[in-house]
Amino acid sequence: MNAPVRTRDAAYVEIEGLRRTFDVSRPWLNRMIERQPRQILRAVDGVAFTIRRGETFALVGESGSGKSTVARMVVGLLPPTGGDVRITGISMTDPRQAVERRRLRRRIQMIFQDPYASMNPRWRVRRIVAEPIRAFNLIQGEAAITGRVGELLTLVGLHPDDGAKYPHEFSGGQRQRVAIARALASEAEFLVGDEPTSALDVSVQAQILNLMRDLQDRLGLTYLFISHNLAVVRHMASRIGVMYLGRVVEIADGRALFTAPKHPYTRMLLDAVPDIGMTGRQRIPVSGEIPNPIDPPSGCAFNPRCPFAKERCRTEVPELIEGVACHAFQERRLPL
Amino acid sequence: MTEPVLSVRNLRVAFANRRGTLTAIDDVSFDIARGEILGVVGESGAGKSVTGSAVIGLIDPPGGIVGGEVRLQGERIDTLSPEAMRRIRGRRIGMIFQDPLTSLNPLYRVGRQLIETIRTHTDLSEKAARGRAIDLLAEVGIPAPERRIDGYPHEFSGGMRQRVVIALALAAEPELIIADEPTTALDVSVQAQIIALLKRLGTERGTAVMLVTHDMGVIAEAADRVAVMYSGRIAEIGPVRDVVTNPLHPYAKGLMGAIPTLAQETDRLAQIPGSMPRLSAIPKGCAFHPRCPSAFTRCVVERPNPIAVGAHQVACHLYDRSEASAA
Numbered sequence: 001m002n003a004p005v006r007t008r009d010a011a012y013v014e015i016e017g018l019r020r021t022f023d024v025s026r027p028w029l030n031r032m033i034e035r036q037p038r039q040i041l042r043a044v045d046g047v048a049f050t051i052r053r054g055e056t057f058a059l060v061g062e063s064g065s066g067k068s069t070v071a072r073m074v075v076g077l078l079p080p081t082g083g084d085v086r087i088t089g090i091s092m093t094d095p096r097q098a099v100e101r102r103r104l105r106r107r108i109q110m111i112f113q114d115p116y117a118s119m120n121p122r123w124r125v126r127r128i129v130a131e132p133i134r135a136f137n138l139i140q141g142e143a144a145i146t147g148r149v150g151e152l153l154t155l156v157g158l159h160p161d162d163g164a165k166y167p168h169e170f171s172g173g174q175r176q177r178v179a180i181a182r183a184l185a186s187e188a189e190f191l192v193g194d195e196p197t198s199a200l201d202v203s204v205q206a207q208i209l210n211l212m213r214d215l216q217d218r219l220g221l222t223y224l225f226i227s228h229n230l231a232v233v234r235h236m237a238s239r240i241g242v243m244y245l246g247r248v249v250e251i252a253d254g255r256a257l258f259t260a261p262k263h264p265y266t267r268m269l270l271d272a273v274p275d276i277g278m279t280g281r282q283r284i285p286v287s288g289e290i291p292n293p294i295d296p297p298s299g300c301a302f303n304p305r306c307p308f309a310k311e312r313c314r315t316e317v318p319e320l321i322e323g324v325a326c327h328a329f330q331e332r333r334l335p336l
Numbered sequence: 337m338t339e340p341v342l343s344v345r346n347l348r349v350a351f352a353n354r355r356g357t358l359t360a361i362d363d364v365s366f367d368i369a370r371g372e373i374l375g376v377v378g379e380s381g382a383g384k385s386v387t388g389s390a391v392i393g394l395i396d397p398p399g400g401i402v403g404g405e406v407r408l409q410g411e412r413i414d415t416l417s418p419e420a421m422r423r424i425r426g427r428r429i430g431m432i433f434q435d436p437l438t439s440l441n442p443l444y445r446v447g448r449q450l451i452e453t454i455r456t457h458t459d460l461s462e463k464a465a466r467g468r469a470i471d472l473l474a475e476v477g478i479p480a481p482e483r484r485i486d487g488y489p490h491e492f493s494g495g496m497r498q499r500v501v502i503a504l505a506l507a508a509e510p511e512l513i514i515a516d517e518p519t520t521a522l523d524v525s526v527q528a529q530i531i532a533l534l535k536r537l538g539t540e541r542g543t544a545v546m547l548v549t550h551d552m553g554v555i556a557e558a559a560d561r562v563a564v565m566y567s568g569r570i571a572e573i574g575p576v577r578d579v580v581t582n583p584l585h586p587y588a589k590g591l592m593g594a595i596p597t598l599a600q601e602t603d604r605l606a607q608i609p610g611s612m613p614r615l616s617a618i619p620k621g622c623a624f625h626p627r628c629p630s631a632f633t634r635c636v637v638e639r640p641n642p643i644a645v646g647a648h649q650v651a652c653h654l655y656d657r658s659e660a661s662a663a
Contacts, residue, residue: 201611202595229596
């Protein structure tokens with residue numbers, strides 16, 4: 001292995017060949033009696049992309065595409081089976097960089113879909129928001145911590161007095177604001193949001209999306225944004241990766257992806273989304289569903305649903321070349 | 337003029353609790369014509385699902401209909417006995433819910449559930465009912481229905497299960513289908529297939545559909561008319577294209593602006609401050625006035641009634657002619 005070259009200062013997160021498998025076999029005794037082999041689910045299979053400092057990179061895909069698994073590996077909640085995640089050049093897996101990684105950790109925070117599940121219901125909000133400050137020993141003295149918590153709550157559009165309340169006293173949108181305040185409390189610069197607005201009503205979703213963009217402008221944050229909602233992703237992301245069955249099938253700039261999608265799956269997905277901007281539009285019917293990830297199709301995983309599939313697509317997994325993983329695209333067989 | 341399949345007039349639904357009565361639905365009126373899909377949209381707590389439950393008489397005590405009337409093909413159904421209502425449910429009004437697993441019995445094969453439903457509502461023989469069940473499964477787009485009919489619900493994927501539930505709802509050829517968030521739990525590619533299926537029901541069978549959802553995109557694709565609900569009332573109702581492109585009610589305007597769209601890039605989404613009031617604290621006057629950018633004194637004291645503006649009905653004082661002439 002070559003020593004990592006650290007010339008790319010634009011890349012904040014680098015992900016290479018990321019893989020993750022889960023053993024979903026039945027218990028040993030059942031396997032013996034029923035003569036079944038081990039069953040391995042490949043949730044993420046060779047994902048690679050980079051996120052530049054200060055940008056919003058989004059991963060979209062349907063359920064089971066592996067987007068959340070990637071997010072969990074990026075923040076270090078889940079060890080990868082293979083490949084590596086490097087953030088500011090520091091590996092999230094290499095044991096030799098454990099010390100640097102510990103310092104890096106507080107700069108990375110995650111925002112979950114259900115903020116209520118990630119908060120201690122018996123703690124007041126000021127204690128919840130202060131926890132990272134205390135854990136990382138960032139500010140000394142109770143008065144200074146209280147002041148900082150008030151600042152953070154104001155930053156996310158709440159009142160400093162809200163710190164005295166418990167999580168259940170807030171609405172869903174306000175709770176998500178508390179979660180963002182807590183994420184920022186450790187002076188985070190990289191936020192990973194896993195469906196952060198999916199549980200919210202649209203008017204509240206707009207408030208949170210606007211808040212996330214404002215914070216990015218003010219604090220220069222870098223986002224990895226995971227969502228199944230393409231319209232939200234279009235609104236938030238500068239670059240987008242489309243996932244299908246554990247692989248990235250297309251990576252493109254936001255505008256390019258939505259105006260000129262290349263991969264047949266991306267095209268199908270964009271065509272399928274119900275959207276208020278396209279009332280009464282005639283849509284092309286979509287066929288089939290995502291196959292079972294335990295037993296994915298051979299070759300390109302999309303081949304059973306793809307109108308352009310040929311023999312090669314059924315045998316050979318396409319590489320991601322120029323942002324598209326598709327044999328038909330590389331062979332210039334796709335209509336433009 | 338032909339009679340609408342469903343006609344709801346001044347419907348009020350209230351829930352009693354220890355501290356008093358909470359009015360979940362307040363003075364809601366709408367019609368659904370044959371073959372028409374009416375979308376009912378709103379954020380959580382707007383009362384859209386309760387409206388659907390009230391129509392099929394599924395509001396459990398301590399809640400109940402306290403005013404207004406519900407008519408199916410001109411016949412009042414809100415005053416029927418529970419037993420008479422039970423016979424209408426399933427036969428004349430079909431239901432589709434968000435989670436198909438709650439509508440299916442996991443211990444019975446899909447075919448048995450379909451055949452049982454068909455035989456309850458018709459006088460077909462066992463064999464004829466099985467043939468009909470296979471036809472229904474084929475109609476909702478399940479491949480190899482003659483084989484799949486003997487599968488259990490867990491052997492079907494989410495989208496396929498929802499199709500089975502739609503087949504169940506169709507079993508007795510109802511005049512009206514109430515679909516409460518039928519596509520919310522599904523992936524987009526499957527969602528599109530279910531929407532297409534619902535639309536086909538309207539055009540081919542003349543089934544009227546009440547489509548309850550929070551997803552404005554689904555409404556825009558599927559519905560002919562849309563009712564936007566807020567705090568238990570209809571804020572605006574009109575043809576879907578008009579309401580989406582040219583909403584009149586300030587809440588509907590805010591809602592449309594808050595939804596990110598694929599069609600164009602928006603720098604900033606419109607933002608409605610605050611959130612929907614709780615049922616226990618609905619503001620006096622117009623329930624939207626504390627969040628409304630154009631509220632004036634009358635909005636605080638007087639509740640607006642629906643006013644016809646073009647093809648829309650809007651419950652907003654801004655569109656009252658006497659107000660405009662006074663200003």
